[in-house]
Amino acid sequence: MTDARSPLLEEYLRYIGLERGLSVNTRKSYAGDLASFLKFLARRGIEPLAAGHQDVDAHLWELKERGLKPASLYRKLEAIKSFFAFQVAERRLAGSPVEGFRRFRLPARLPRFLSREEIRALRDVPFNGRFERFRVKTMLELLYACGMRVSELVGLKPEAVNLQDGWVRVLGKGSKERLIPLHKRAASLLELYLQKREARFKGRGDAEAFLGRGGKKLSRVQFWRDLRALGKAAGLRRALHPHLLRHTFATHLLQGGADLRSLQEMLGHSSLSTTQIYTHLDSSGLKSAHEKFHPRG
Numbered sequence: 117m118t119d120a121r122s123p124l125l126e127e128y129l130r131y132i133g134l135e136r137g138l139s140v141n142t143r144k145s146y147a148g149d150l151a152s153f154l155k156f157l158a159r160r161g162i163e164p165l166a167a168g169h170q171d172v173d174a175h176l177w178e179l180k181e182r183g184l185k186p187a188s189l190y191r192k193l194e195a196i197k198s199f200f201a202f203q204v205a206e207r208r209l210a211g212s213p214v215e216g217f218r219r220f221r222l223p224a225r226l227p228r229f230l231s232r233e234e235i236r237a238l239r240d241v242p243f244n245g246r247f248e249r250f251r252v253k254t255m256l257e258l259l260y261a262c263g264m265r266v267s268e269l270v271g272l273k274p275e276a277v278n279l280q281d282g283w284v285r286v287l288g289k290g291s292k293e294r295l296i297p298l299h300k301r302a303a304s305l306l307e308l309y310l311q312k313r314e315a316r317f318k319g320r321g322d323a324e325a326f327l328g329r330g331g332k333k334l335s336r337v338q339f340w341r342d343l344r345a346l347g348k349a350a351g352l353r354r355a356l357h358p359h360l361l362r363h364t365f366a367t368h369l370l371q372g373g374a375d376l377r378s379l380q381e382m383l384g385h386s387s388l389s390t391t392q393i394y395t396h397l398d399s400s401g402l403k404s405a406h407e408k409f410h411p412r413g
Contacts, residue, residue: 122154124164128202137290149195152179165203168213172196227363227393235260235364237350247316251326251334252342254309259358261302262286263365263383266336266358272325274310279303288384296382366394 129147132138138146156175157167175196176189184192193214200212230238238256243249255269264272268286276285282298298306306325313327321331328334340357347356362383369379380391 122151122164124203125150125154125199128199131202132198137292139289142289145191146195146198149192150199153192153196153199165208172214227367228360229364229367230360232368234350234352237352238346241346241349247312248342249346250309250312252339252346254305255326255339256343256346256361257302257305258284258298259361260365261299262296263362263369264296265289265362265384266339269358270324270326270334270336270339273323274325277303277306277325279307286384289386292384294381294384363394366391370394 125147128150129143132146133143153172153175154164156178157164157171160171162171172193176193179189179192197212197214200209200214203209204212239253241249241253243253258264258269258272259266262284264284264286265288268288271287272284276287277283277298278285279298282300282303284296284298286294286296288294310325313321313325317327317331321327322333324333326334326339328338336358343356343358347354366379366383369382370376376388376391379394380388383391385391
């Protein structure tokens with residue numbers, strides 16, 4: 117949703133798409149957030165380049181009174197900051213009206229993850245000769261092995277996988293490419309899946325590795341449904357979603373001794389601060405680590 121009467125907004129959206137390479141979903145979110153802000157200014161008779169600190173503050177307070185949560189307010193503020201930073205870079209403004217604006221304090225929300233026992237239960241669900249079950253178990257194994265985003269997984273192409281050397285080439289946010297190690301279990305399962313895929317579709321399907329009905333690229337929604345069904349078959353009480361496997365990958369790696377920098381590279385985070393949310397461990401894990409490594413433990 118964009119405001120067709122605002123060339124400033126249209127130019128900014130072209131900038132974040134073409135020069136910053138932000139994803140379509142991110143651009144849509146920014147477009148909606150900024151269109152809402154510009155409409156707020158228009159109701160007050162304020163031109164975008166004449167907006168001040170107090171106008172941004174008033175807009176956010178209005179949204180807060182409507183019941184928006186801190187995470188949503190934080191995202192909207194980041195969009196406004198980015199918009200004005202662009203205007204400063206284009207020399208339309210001497211300074212940003214939100215420079216030094218206090219960030220919203222977001223509640224610390226630790227990511228949930230699966231236990232090793234739950235992962236084992238998912239792996240132990242039988243295939244029953246069904247291609248769909250084999251497909252979802254292969255995708256589960258890849259998520260747990262590589263920590264990919266679901267969009268990266270459903271967009272994965274067979275030629276992006278090096279089964280012999282154990283690497284997956286992933287195209288992430290902003291079209292940034294990264295290589296993720298692939299362990300032997302996941303590589304073997306993927307190799308067998310690709311053989312079944314070829315036998316089923318005989319080269320007539322889409323280019324992606326994971327195909328649904330008629331050889332079409334598997335949708336994220338269908339994978340989510342398949343994953344939930346796998347969780348029920350495994351007897352798990354919680355509802356599964358793809359990002360839960362990404363959290364599990366990161367958490368189990370850190371618990372196993374991986375360093376944050378390596379994890380940042382594998383997850384494709386642009387900032388280490390994003391990766392640091394995974395530095396949580398349960399109390400028993402902390403206690404055993406303390407006893408093992410502390411000189412007085």
